[in-house]
Amino acid sequence: MLHAKRILLIIGGGIAAYKALDLIRRLRERGAAVTPVLTRAGTEFVTPLSVSALAGAKVHQDLFDLTDEAEMGHIQLSRSADLIVVAPATADLMAKMAQGRADDLASTLLLATDTRVLLAPAMNVRMWTHPATQRNLAQVQADGALIVGPNAGDMACGEYGPGRMAEPLEIVAAVAAALGNGPLQGKHVLVTSGPTHEPIDPVRYIANRSSGAQGTALATALAALGARVTFVTGPALVPPPGGVAVVRVETAAEMLAAVQTALPADAAVFAAAVADWRVANAAGQKMKKDGTGQPPALAFAENADILAAIAGMTEGRPQLVVGFAAETQDVVEHATAKRLRKGCDWIVANDVSPATGIMGGSENAVTVIDAAGAESWPRMAKDLVARRLAARIAAALGAMADVEASGGDI
Structure with a gap:
């Protein structure tokens, strides 16, 4: 190198x-x-x-x-x-x-x-x-x-x-x-980021508190290591990074379509906080009070699971699929189960309880979970988390390339 x-x-x-x-x-x-x-x-x-x-x-x-x-x-x-x-x-x-x-x-x-x-x-x-x-x-x-x-x-x-x-x-x-020879030179990495907005009517929506800061920092760090990055982002509070291909979406369905269009990729990192549910009976016009004092009845439908869909691909699956798990209790246990359920290679878990200030904040404290176990990192700025995770991704893709070159003998 x-x-x-x-x-x-x-x-x-x-x-x-x-x-x-x-x-x-x-x-x-x-x-x-x-x-x-x-x-x-x-x-x-x-x-x-x-x-x-x-x-x-x-x-x-x-x-x-x-x-x-x-x-x-x-x-x-x-x-x-x-x-x-x-x-x-x-x-x-x-x-x-x-x-x-x-x-x-x-x-x-x-x-x-x-x-x-x-x-x-x-x-x-x-x-x-x-x-x-x-x-x-x-x-x-x-x-x-x-x-x-x-x-x-x-x-x-x-x-x-x-x-x-x-x-x-x-x-x-x-x-x-x-030196223009980064460890991810020639690699395509897909990153999702930010929240999704699921419409209730043309002016209201369901969302979450994700700012998109961690996904943005990660895309920046991967690009700095030489990767060609496709950045699929929901309506984030922070601006997208420079030097990457930005695809803007609103809903989970749009994000899934954008992800599928961006493939193939060597690695895919799903840092977006995607809504699990959408309003099945979203109104075409702004909902009005009807004078009865009763709220409108909203019916919900489950959104497609983007992480599981990509991790479960039989053809064209990225070599490395990384998910994120935002939890408020039993973080490692729930994230470990999520990794197995989704079929991804790694899960990056964090505690987003309101007291932590992590969701929407400038710092993060993550645990990286893979087949070998859980590795907890100290709390640090989100850009430092991103650089450390990008270096780990680069090392993993490099090791995979070595195995392929040797015919699987390493």
């Missing part, structure tokens, strides 16, 4: 530096050549010897190394790479980038380059959310830097929240995408 690509890896000074060792291994497994740069603070967490041994290359540390600088080595280093990766990207490194400072080898390389830069931020949650860091983040992004992570979770300092460095495989996927 990264054969013959040259990665300049800058390792900042933070506890997450230990993950950089695994990142080096993962990059080299995929054919990349890694040239490591270790900051002075970084040496407090990992040793030059361990970094050099894993990279199979010299570790660069000092801006004023006479051998290298006789030939302007820092200029050569900064421009000979296909991509510069900073992992961990500390608050200090991001501040130096935003301000254009160049007082050590790492910051000088970052200022002297015209090569694309990918940052994997890692820091204490309060440092990450501080207005200064957010200003610096906005500035480096405006200057063209790419960002992967950070994730939310427990931290070495004992606090919890966003600030954990992205996992090595997430960074590898971001590297591949940045």
